[in-house]
Amino acid sequence: MTTIELPRSQDAMPEGLPTFADVEAAAARIAGQAVVTPLLESPELNQRLGGRILIKPENLQRCGSFKFRGAFNRLSLIPEAIRARGVVAYSSGNHAQGVAASAQIYGVPATIVMPSDAPRVKIENTKAYGAKVVLYDRFGEDRAAVADAILARSGATLVKPYDDLGVIAGQGTCGLEIVRQAEAMKAKLDAVLVCCGGGGLTAGIALAVDALSPATEVFTVEPEGFDDTLRSLETGERMTNRPDARSICDAIVTPSPGELTFALNRRLLKGGLAVSDEEVLRAVAFAFRKLKLVVEPGGAVCLAAVLSGKLPVAGRTIALTLSGGNVDAERMMEALALD
Amino acid sequence: MTTIELPRSQDAMPEGLPTFADVEAAAARIAGQAVVTPLLESPELNQRLGGRILIKPENLQRCGSFKFRGAFNRLSLIPEAIRARGVVAYSSGNHAQGVAASAQIYGVPATIVMPSDAPRVKIENTKAYGAKVVLYDRFGEDRAAVADAILARSGATLVKPYDDLGVIAGQGTCGLEIVRQAEAMKAKLDAVLVCCGGGGLTAGIALAVDALSPATEVFTVEPEGFDDTLRSLETGERMTNRPDARSICDAIVTPSPGELTFALNRRLLKGGLAVSDEEVLRAVAFAFRKLKLVVEPGGAVCLAAVLSGKLPVAGRTIALTLSGGNVDAERMMEALALD
Numbered sequence: 001m002t003t004i005e006l007p008r009s010q011d012a013m014p015e016g017l018p019t020f021a022d023v024e025a026a027a028a029r030i031a032g033q034a035v036v037t038p039l040l041e042s043p044e045l046n047q048r049l050g051g052r053i054l055i056k057p058e059n060l061q062r063c064g065s066f067k068f069r070g071a072f073n074r075l076s077l078i079p080e081a082i083r084a085r086g087v088v089a090y091s092s093g094n095h096a097q098g099v100a101a102s103a104q105i106y107g108v109p110a111t112i113v114m115p116s117d118a119p120r121v122k123i124e125n126t127k128a129y130g131a132k133v134v135l136y137d138r139f140g141e142d143r144a145a146v147a148d149a150i151l152a153r154s155g156a157t158l159v160k161p162y163d164d165l166g167v168i169a170g171q172g173t174c175g176l177e178i179v180r181q182a183e184a185m186k187a188k189l190d191a192v193l194v195c196c197g198g199g200g201l202t203a204g205i206a207l208a209v210d211a212l213s214p215a216t217e218v219f220t221v222e223p224e225g226f227d228d229t230l231r232s233l234e235t236g237e238r239m240t241n242r243p244d245a246r247s248i249c250d251a252i253v254t255p256s257p258g259e260l261t262f263a264l265n266r267r268l269l270k271g272g273l274a275v276s277d278e279e280v281l282r283a284v285a286f287a288f289r290k291l292k293l294v295v296e297p298g299g300a301v302c303l304a305a306v307l308s309g310k311l312p313v314a315g316r317t318i319a320l321t322l323s324g325g326n327v328d329a330e331r332m333m334e335a336l337a338l339d
Numbered sequence: 340m341t342t343i344e345l346p347r348s349q350d351a352m353p354e355g356l357p358t359f360a361d362v363e364a365a366a367a368r369i370a371g372q373a374v375v376t377p378l379l380e381s382p383e384l385n386q387r388l389g390g391r392i393l394i395k396p397e398n399l400q401r402c403g404s405f406k407f408r409g410a411f412n413r414l415s416l417i418p419e420a421i422r423a424r425g426v427v428a429y430s431s432g433n434h435a436q437g438v439a440a441s442a443q444i445y446g447v448p449a450t451i452v453m454p455s456d457a458p459r460v461k462i463e464n465t466k467a468y469g470a471k472v473v474l475y476d477r478f479g480e481d482r483a484a485v486a487d488a489i490l491a492r493s494g495a496t497l498v499k500p501y502d503d504l505g506v507i508a509g510q511g512t513c514g515l516e517i518v519r520q521a522e523a524m525k526a527k528l529d530a531v532l533v534c535c536g537g538g539g540l541t542a543g544i545a546l547a548v549d550a551l552s553p554a555t556e557v558f559t560v561e562p563e564g565f566d567d568t569l570r571s572l573e574t575g576e577r578m579t580n581r582p583d584a585r586s587i588c589d590a591i592v593t594p595s596p597g598e599l600t601f602a603l604n605r606r607l608l609k610g611g612l613a614v615s616d617e618e619v620l621r622a623v624a625f626a627f628r629k630l631k632l633v634v635e636p637g638g639a640v641c642l643a644a645v646l647s648g649k650l651p652v653a654g655r656t657i658a659l660t661l662s663g664g665n666v667d668a669e670r671m672m673e674a675l676a677l678d
Binding site (some may be wrong): 033035038040041043045057059060062064121288289290291292293294295323325329332333336337 | 372374377379380381383396398399401403460583627628629630631632633634664668671672674676
């Protein structure tokens with residue numbers, strides 16, 4: 001709930017982690033396939049909060065979330081003969097669509113393991129990209145085990161949702177754009193807020209910000225009950241969420257930080273915040289009414305953090321991600337009915 | 340319904356019309372107040388239509404529609420001592436918000452005459468910008484007469500919604516941005532589609548396109564039953580819509596083209612199209628689901644024209660305006676329930 005103030009660890013970086021050079025290489029690979037989303041500014045939001053808010057709307061990204069960046073970069077890194085055997089992913093839906101669309105572009109088969117309670121729009125879109133969808137019970141089955149069985153049969157390549165060098169580097173291209181677009185707008189970024197599930201987008205953005213704008217602080221925002229990265233930053237160890245935790249932020253309800261993502265995040269982040277489902281729904285409604293953007297709950301946590309006052313922005317310049325927009329109509333109505 | 344092919348009139352331009360120089364001057368005046376909206380591209384929309392579609396999302400403009408551009412430019416042109424007496428406007432809601440917000444920026448009073456059946460979101464937002472709202476019956480009262488009575492009492496300045504040099508020039512800044520942003524994206528524009536009510540946005544954009552990209556064709560898109568500009572282009576005279584015509588496109592259900600706007604449009608446009616309310620609702624739903632943008636019916640007519648196939652886009656590069664996003668939740672639900 002509170003912003004923590006972590007000193008940067010002085011430990012050496014482990015082997016096998018992506019670097020900023022990987023982010024730059026990813027940017028070249030995804031150019032022409034991914035959308036260079038704009039960096040938006042709303043005079044009314046600025047006025048309301050008394051600061052300067054720069055919005056990175058990854059809901060406008062191909063497939064409706066940032067996930068296409070990492071998925072396409074990862075598929076590009078698989079040797080062609082191996083890629084031809086296909087790819088497999090497990091995902092609540094946004095990574096699913098990113099992998100399915102990337103596989104379609106490369107003309108290779110994709111099988112996606114998705115929770116049976118994922119938003120319909122995500123399941124339908126994943127199928128529309130030509131992928132085979134295998135549903136599992138989010139609370140009773142282990143998605144990794146379901147995916148493993150498929151991998152063993154097919155010889156396909158697993159595309160992990162976040163704990164992967166190529167995926168993290170791909171998501172980092174979002175941070176590269178934020179820093180460069182902010183410079184073009186003559187904005188000096190005090191902080192960047194990132195919607196955080198497994199930490200892939202966060203780690204990628206943090207790599208880019210650390211390289212290009214080291215004075216800028218990076219914060220995660222998570223749903224209450226799924227603040228594993230926040231608690232892991234506090235303890236210095238990867239913490240796990242309670243199995244009975246629930247949140248409407250389906251895109252980012254991961255059980256614990258990734259190994260690679262946390263190794264980067266614990267060194268590069270300034271802190272983390274958590275927001276309630278009601279704060280998130282109010283942010284979804286605000287985005288609809290005032291920003292005219294369709295944002296899903298998991299994509300609205302950063303906006304919720306600034307609208308709720310949990311991260312003070314008065315007199316500061318803050319960039320924040322709206323990480324996705326794949327929301328069912330029913331959920332949007334729930335948000336718009338709040339007040 | 341069909342695209343007409345008009346030769347450009349060789350008549351001399353009447354006196355008192357804005358020129359491209361007025362558009363350039365307006366751009367300098369609104370800089371820092373209006374949002375430079377991005378020019379967006381959706382790989383999925385391109386793939387679906389087989390052409391290249393560049394989307395100008397004026398729903399992301401300050402106050403949720405392009406109207407702020409013209410309103411702020413117009414208010415800037417009023418001498419300070421006269422502006423201090425206040426401004427009056429009649430509007431279905433988007434011009435209302437643009438004038439109200441501009442008056443608030445200048446610290447002068449605004450009175451807005453609005454139809455009693457305008458979307459609630461537009462009435463509420465107009466009040467939120469500090470304006471006094473006077474409601475009238477759209478089908479029983481003359482809004483100009485209502486406004487005149489207020490003007491006579493107050494000494495305020497009337498800010499017309501479209502038939503005004505300063506307003507047209509301000510809306511033209513949208514066209515200036517479209518042409519320059521398309522150039523930056525290395526896109527050679529075959530055509531620009533503009534959502535058309537009274538024709539102010541169309542005339543302004545046409546001025547900019549004519550000056551900067553004369554080979555690019557400009558088309559209006561109107562709701563069926565309110566295709567007065569299309570029919571006026573065909574006959575060469577300003578035609579009026581039937582008083583019993585109805586459309587959900589509240590932002591652009593004007594009775595006939597403006598005098599100034601039509602004088603420009605008949606010389607600068609290539610033709611016009613009309614779309615049905617159902618085609619519009621499907622476009623509103625497409626914008627929500629695929630583009631992740633909140634677009635109001637009147638702002639979705641151009642998208643409806645390309646999605647319905649009324650303007651063929653295969654192999655072509657087309658820019659289109661999404662002119663506003665001030666839609667009530669109920670109308671959005673109606674669109675999302677269509678299929």
